[in-house]
Amino acid sequence: MRVIDLIYPMALSLALALGCDRHKAEPKIPTPPADSDVKRPVSLRPESLPYIAIREIRPEAHVGTISAPARVEFRAQAVSSVGTVVAGRIGKVLVQIGDRVKAGTPLAVLASGEAAQMRSDYSRSAAELARAQDQLRRQLEMQRTGVGLEIERVAAETQAKQAQTELERSRDLVKLLGDGNAAEVVVRAPMDSVVLKTHVATGAAVGSGSPLFDLGEPSAAWVVADVFEKDLLLVEKGAKAVIELASSPEPIVGHVVGESAAIETELRRASVFIEPDNRQIALRPGMFARVVIEASAPEQIVVPTAAVLIKDGRETVVYVETAANRFEARPVQVGQSREGMVPILRGLSAGERVVVGGALLLDGEASLLL
Numbered sequence: 469m470r471v472i473d474l475i476y477p478m479a480l481s482l483a484l485a486l487g488c489d490r491h492k493a494e495p496k497i498p499t500p501p502a503d504s505d506v507k508r509p510v511s512l513r514p515e516s517l518p519y520i521a522i523r524e525i526r527p528e529a530h531v532g533t534i535s536a537p538a539r540v541e542f543r544a545q546a547v548s549s550v551g552t553v554v555a556g557r558i559g560k561v562l563v564q565i566g567d568r569v570k571a572g573t574p575l576a577v578l579a580s581g582e583a584a585q586m587r588s589d590y591s592r593s594a595a596e597l598a599r600a601q602d603q604l605r606r607q608l609e610m611q612r613t614g615v616g617l618e619i620e621r622v623a624a625e626t627q628a629k630q631a632q633t634e635l636e637r638s639r640d641l642v643k644l645l646g647d648g649n650a651a652e653v654v655v656r657a658p659m660d661s662v663v664l665k666t667h668v669a670t671g672a673a674v675g676s677g678s679p680l681f682d683l684g685e686p687s688a689a690w691v692v693a694d695v696f697e698k699d700l701l702l703v704e705k706g707a708k709a710v711i712e713l714a715s716s717p718e719p720i721v722g723h724v725v726g727e728s729a730a731i732e733t734e735l736r737r738a739s740v741f742i743e744p745d746n747r748q749i750a751l752r753p754g755m756f757a758r759v760v761i762e763a764s765a766p767e768q769i770v771v772p773t774a775a776v777l778i779k780d781g782r783e784t785v786v787y788v789e790t791a792a793n794r795f796e797a798r799p800v801q802v803g804q805s806r807e808g809m810v811p812i813l814r815g816l817s818a819g820e821r822v823v824v825g826g827a828l829l830l831d832g833e834a835s836l837l838l
Contacts (some may be wrong), residue, residue, distance in 0.1 A: 510787070510795045510833050521825030522789055526818050527767040533806060534702060534763045536740070538693040538711070540755040546688030547664065549679040552655055553644045556580030558672045559652075563681070565666060569657045575681055576655045576668070577648075582676075584651035590638035597631035604628045661685050664753070689751040691722065691742040693759045697731055700738055702763035709742045710760045715752075721745050724761060769812040773805050775824040777831055786816070787823040787830045795823060795830055 512520070560577040563569060604624040610616030648654050661683035668680050691711050695703060703724060711720040721744070728739040742759060744751070775786050777797075785797040800815030816822065823830060 509790065510797075510830050511793050512795075512830065512833060514793075516829060517793065519826050519829055520823055522821050523771075523824045524819060524821050525769050525771065525812075525816060527769055534695060534699045534761045536693040536695045536699075536759055536761070538691050538742070538757040538759045540689055540713075540751045540753050540757060541692050542664075542684040542753050543688045543690055546685040548658065548661075548683050550575060550655060550658065550681045550683060551677055551679045552578055552580075552653060552674060553676060554578075554580045554582035554586070554653065555675045556583065556651075556653065556673070558668050558670055558674060558680075561666065561668065561670055563663050563666070565663050567663045569661060569663065569683075571657055571659050573657045574654050575657055575663075578653040578655060578674070579651050580653050581651060583645050583648065583653045586638070586641050586645060587650060590635070590642045593631065593635040593638040597628070597635045600624070600628040600631040655680055657683060659683070659685060662753075684753060687747065689753050690725070691744075691751070691757055691759060693740045693742060693761065694732075694735070694737040695727075695740045695761070697736045697738065699763070700727065700740075703727065703740055703761055704763075708762040711742065711744065712758045712760075713755055714757075715755065720749060722759075763806075768803075769816050769818065770809045771812060771816075771822055772824050773808055773810050775822055775827055776800070776802060776810050777827055786812075787827050788816070789821040789823065797831075 556578040557580075558576055559579050562574050562576055569575070604621075604627075607616055607621040607624040611618070611621050645653050646656060662685075663681060664684045665682040666680070667678070667682075668674060674680065691709075693709075705724055705726060707724045709722045709724055711722050713720065722742045723745060724740060725743050726741045728741075731738045740761070742761075771786060777785050777787075779785055779797070783799055784802055785799050787795045788798045790796050798815055801813045803811035803813050
């Protein structure tokens with residue numbers, strides 16, 4: 469056997485053994501994480517520090533305003549429908565939409581066969597009562613002189629009572645008709661009001677109980693604001709409200725008196741009712757308006773809007789001071805901003821120091837570190 473045949477296998481085994489030992493001795497170097505996975509603290513050059521403002525945050529009452537579109541409407545109890553208790557045909561319509569009328573003002577004249585019959589029944593009942601009372605007087609006189617019978621006196625009294633009852637019933641029905649003669653019925657306004665709508669025209673046939681006019685009381689109008697569902701919790705009864713009307717050069721001051729129980733499904737809004745403080749101000753239903761309602765929330769952390777930055781169009785952050793001249797970007801959840809202040813719903817704690825001015829300067833330094 470040649471010497472080379474003995475040496476070569478031994479050398480190969482030795483080389484493999486040395487290679488394995490070297491791999492066991494060398495530790496594996498971990499792959500460093502990407503820069504985006506590391507929260508790098510940010511520092512500023514000393515000459516840049518005067519250009520930022522830092523404030524220790526504490527929960528506080530966040531007072532702001534809610535702006536909403538609105539309209540002027542009559543209150544529900546200030547609107548009434550005027551009709552007639554009998555069927556008939558409209559002879560005259562005496563008012564138009566928008567007319568202001570006093571209580572008792574004639575609105576329309578109606579011709580009704582039922583009315584003529586009711587008035588005739590009343591006259592007949594009056595005559596029947598007069599006859600029954602005369603008969604009763606005769607029976608009483610006859611009984612006083614000793615020629616009358618007790619049974620006839622009792623019958624006369626009963627007939628007189630029945631006639632009195634029938635007359636009262638007929639009189640009550642005629643009162644419902646109002647004034648007028650024979651078949652004529654005059655429909656009158658029950659209160660000082662504005663004509664909102666007319667349901668009939670001259671010559672139209674109407675049934676018993678049909679509405680003829682809708683009337684509204686001018687002094688009972690209020691402002692109805694459409695407030696988003698998420699803002700309703702901030703609206704309190706009695707809160708101050710400023711009302712802007714296109715027809716009024718000066719804003720009107722009012723206050724919240726209530727809100728609707730239901731929320732409009734599609735727009736997710738509810739009605740908030742506002743009364744002017746000066747009840748003498750003339751509001752015309754149908755006017756459009758805009759209101760600004762003073763709103764307050766429970767104590768919470770709020771920061772200026774300049775302190776909040778939006779990263780990559782989706783993440784909202786503020787810069788928090790963790791040590792002297794050391795800052796970190798803190799993701800936060802924010803609420804709706806009002807009057808330059810933003811409530812922080814999640815991400816900050818009381819006592820932390822937040823950069824409330826110059827946050828963009830820190831954000832620029834952070835970008836250079838990436």
